[in-house]
Amino acid sequence: MWLPSLLVAIWRITFVSSIGLVTARSSHGDGAPTVSLDDAIFTGVADGLTNVFLGIPYAQPPVGALRFNRPVPVEPYSGAHDAADFGPSCPQQAVPPPTGPPPPGLDMKFTMQLLDVIFNTSAVQSEDCLSVNVWTPSTASATSHLPVLVWIHGGAFQVGGSATTDGGIIVKRSVQMGEPIVLISINYRLSALGFLPGKEAQDAGLGNLGYRDQRLALRWIQKYIRAFGGDPTKVTIWGESAGSIAVSSQMLTNGGDHEGLFRGAYMNSGAVCPIGDILGAQDIYDEFVATVGCSGTSDTIACLRHAPYEQIKSAMDSFPSFLGYETNALPFAPRTDGDFFSEAPRDLVSKGQMVDVPIVIMGCEDEGTPFAIPNLNISTTEEFHEYLHKYFFVNATSADLDELLTVYPEDPSSGAPFNTGTLNALSPQFKRIAAVAVGEKEYLDSQRRKNTSVLGAAHISDLLDIFGPTDMTDHLIHFVNYLDPNGVQDAVLDVPQAQSTLGINGVVKWPRYDLESKLKLVYLDGSTPLAVTQDTDREKQTDFMAAFWRRHWLK
Template structure:
């Protein structure tokens, strides 16, 4: 959330100061007017599907009719409805005041609406319909609960690609990959075939790209999908959809802090569906799903907001996330990987390895868990619900109460907010991010080209270290190496440069598990083997395969 708020404020300031000029593109029978600043043009807030309101709520995205009326695209559209932030109860804090303040600030910075299915295209000003430039399709993160395209300014990426002599087109979207509006889950949803609507929205946007990106100078055969966190998980799931059939919608993927996670059947979300049905007054309806479609928006939103948030005590045991629905995902994602039902595309993955300390920001909800017994209770009954006493004993041995082994890693006894904070952060980071990433690589290595990295920068940040999302600084804002790697990968399907002084990023294989490491200091990049905490991650992987959420 911090990076989203900061990026949005900075981007807004840039737009105010830039005084952009007008630019146009032709879509069907419509002249679409965007903005032009220097070498970059932006077309923002273009509808790519019909608004999912009224009877289209909780239905598959419907294509927009042909554009036949000219319109302006000079501002981002609103984000899709966001989950309310609910902070864990901590002694001495005026909780209601804190929650209310955070939600008001967030809503002001990132406004939302149920009418939200829009796409943004950022292109070189020199690009024409005959340019056939590679396309970088961005999917934002946010725990399947928060986020919006307005947070991420693609103009810096396009400008950098131009200066490198490898121009690309940047595309981003707003979509229902947030909360119950996009991931309602139950037997009713499964029977209606309307699960994973947030992923279906992304798929529809990719079809829009196939149809219209040529008008902006893009090549529909050279699309790379790129995401961070839940956006990266989304990228991995597009590789598993339709039995691994990409439908020609993309040729490569970039995953920052995300891979197929251990999720089960869509009926596992029944408890949240039933809660929402009750809170909206739909319990007595013969068709509860249809009743939810007609429920007042504010009533439905309030009911969804009562479900657990990623910022609450339950944290990474998410209420809203993709699940096997027999349509988009025909089986549990990790089973599909085991069965080889995965698209044979090239990819870069940072997964949890992406950032060294993935679990720290998700462990502040556990600050009241300060003893060995409290840690065990939290892991057994919340974080890894359903594991046995023997398994919790084994986990406690693999992740001991030794501050030197906790996360932020490699910081010794420092950053220990409580005696159990670094320990819980290590378990959560490995369990949700690191272990699934390594397992994914193990099952895809040798079948497609793979490059892997881990970001160990910002270790100086108190308590969070190289926290989840910190690599976005290198992708969008301050850094340059990671952004250049992604641009080169989008253009030529190889992240390494060809210059004499360019750092060569070796491929990853199970026999030679090379991992590029980003570091603070005078030596910014090194290559090491991706073998750290192997017994711990193997154990967590087996737990996830046995009991997907």
């Protein structure tokens, strides 16, 4: 197969329309940069305008008794350490290779670029994977007090790692702009190792371990970032897809108290999800335990902790991939556990139990197209109805789904890629499925690469621009520095929203979003790269879907 009213400052952006792919550096050379952490010296690599320190562990290896357990902070560092290469990626859930020819018209070059964003990593896989990578301006010192950007990778909580993107691209751009920042990327546990469901996991306090890894990494940053030239009071967390969902989740845990771990949030193609309860996926836990060979034992968690890694990995791989027929009906994913999430995220948001910091929410217009490709064999409304009930809305009635499919009709001209008429209709239901997969208002659209056949402005395509670098990079860097994507002029002057959408020097100003004006910035292809429009695209559908997800959540 192929592939509540919040007291926060929110900017919305839509993307209608090459990421920097990383290679490990294996030699230091003369004058290699060093950093002192506790009683240790870490030696990194000088890379032009940046210094790079890779693979620094932030937690004790989650193996043995620490497998399927909460992360434990690393012991104080001592000795000499080589930080020239990435550490291992966390174990990935296997993605079956595509079978048969690609769909007709699919832009394979562009498709491979998108897949590279997730899968291109030379790092080996190991359970001992909880490490961070740091890119800092070459002139930075412990007294620089630079703003800090923390990158949380995506990959459907199944794949991905911190070695897939080159943070140096963004840091170099920040230096050239005169707005230098420090960037950190982190690994966190994935699939069953990071998001094990079931009563046994809940009783042991093991829900959402991957999120707890991220939280510990943020605490590590508070403790050590000064040594790299960063300011622990000026941290922005940023993620894409599953990483963006993680950003919103870090804003909802702990009663909405961020513990001073970050002051801003930047979210690409992901937000609060309608996740299910950890107990609702007991069958997944039971199947995983049985596949590992731990059924019938008196303590299945203890058995899982001591099972050979190969059995754990094989059991993970036996579950559906996010690029398979079930797509985002993920077996191992964040769930309400009564601990990391005291209540369902949708309820925490409605009660205002969310961190009060400036937020940017960003997305692509045709988010859903990659997730519709594995479903080309769905050809009728009846088949789509059955698919939605079986994999996504298990508690919805037939009438509920009939209403949904009325709002999203069997009309290719109203499907995704949007505004392409009857083009790109790979199957009778493809564009309809892709439209439903776009989901709620949190998933906005970038309109660059809009003319890409079949996919349009697809999920994660915006990262190709951010790691370009392009104007998207500049908006991100502005936000990290000033908590305003327009830069210092608006952050200092506090320009009223009623003023023109043109900023200083005639540059299009990204307006702060409010429920009256509903203004958002749109990235476009062509000679007019930016525009400000009202966020009313497909308003009927997105309002309906937002309400639908509040009533019907994932397993």
